[in-house]
Amino acid sequence: MTEITDIIKATTQIDPVTGSLNTPIHLSSTFNQVSFDDFGEFDYARSGNPTRNAVEATMARLEHGNFGYLFSTGMATISSVLLTFSQGDHLIVTKHVYGGTFRVFEDVLNRFGITHTFVDCTDLENITKAIQPNTKAIYIESPSNPILAVTDIAGVVAIAKEHQLVTIADNTFMSPYLQKPLDLGIDIVVHSATKWLAGHSDILAGAVVTNDQALAAQIYFVQNAVGATLGVTDSWLLQRGLKTLAIRMERHTASAQQMAAWLEQQSVVLRVNYPGLVSSPFFEIQQRQAKNGGAVLSF
Known part of the structure; x- marks a missing residue:
């Protein structure tokens, strides 16, 4: 019951202006500034919107994280996180990975000099053997899509900490109700929120949550720079769907x-x-x- 109560509390953010129990839909691309020299929290909706911010806070709370960000799709989320890496970086990726993620690694990131090695992460020795001098991160999916292979998350975290690597976990198949990778030491959690989180097959959405302020800053920079943000109405629908997660x-x-x-x-x-x-x-x-x-x- 505690978990259910937490979900209800996280998705019920009382509007301080009207007292509304549901987050208002703020349909505005721009926001008035009282002073030219002192901007408020919101100025342009790509950089931040009150509705989206509220749902990002919900996602962070559900995953036991401090920073949450919403994107237009699950693949926009994953791609944006991967764009925090640079030319010359190498990532270890579970070979049991969603086809869209496979495509980004194989056909997009390679073109920009971000390389990868696919390994069977259900055997932790494979991860250790694949580490190179320029390896920066380990990307896992557990359980995986579609063969439901399970990776020892805490085991991956231990290897990553030993080698100062960032860990990224796709938690789509579990949702934060069934599994919390951040609690197991993972640095970044990604979701296709289209699936269990929204729950009604009526929107496309993606979410990322982290506890690391430096990583959060990098992710927000890409979110704002690239602009693959979740629309206001879809943010509201995601919040509504999360209530019944x-x-x-x-x-x-x-x-x-x-x-x-x-x-x-x-x-x-x-x-x-x-x-x-x-x-x-x-x-x-x-x-x-x-x-x-x-x-x-x-x-």
């Missing part, structure tokens, strides 16, 4: 667990990929770092 995830995961167990008994099914099954090779580690096996399975 807990009850939706409880039902989703219960259904996934039941379906996975049923599929496992069917003679025509060779393998069920779901870390909530005791038979899964990832069951033990999933139980340690998440509430359950999640809401997605494949077979």
Whole structure:
């Protein structure tokens, strides 16, 4: 119940002007400035909007982070985070990664001299072996899309700290209701908020959360410079969707667990990929770092 209460509190930010329980939609691209020499908190909506800021604060609170940023899509989020790296930098990336993320690494970042090595991060030794002198970060996805491979998040963090590397975790499949990578030591958490966070298949959105002020400043710089921000109305819809995150995830995961167990008994099914099954090779580690096996399975 504590987690559910936290979600309700995080998504209910009382408007100080009207007392409204729902965050107002501020449909303005520009904001009046009292003084030419002393700008207020908001000036141009790409740089900041009261509605978007409120939902960014919600995302930060749900992930137990200090800094949250919203983007126009999940891939805009991931791409913007990756644009904080520079020519000559090298990243280690789980080979079990979403196709859109794979495409950015293979066909976009390579053109700008940001290189990568794909490794099976379910075996931590593979990560250590892939570290190069110019390695700057480790990018993981756990559970992964679509084969539900699980990475030992705390194990990755330990390796990263030993080698002064930044850690980035895609937490889309779990949501902050089921797993909190920042609590396990991850530096940056990314989401396609289109999925569980918004919850109604009516918007595209992405979110990133961090506790590191220096990393936050870099991410905000790219957000403001590139401008792939989440629109005001979509920000409001995301906040609305987050209000029911807990009850939706409880039902989703219960259904996934039941379906996975049923599929496992069917003679025509060779393998069920779901870390909530005791038979899964990832069951033990999933139980340690998440509430359950999640809401997605494949077979």
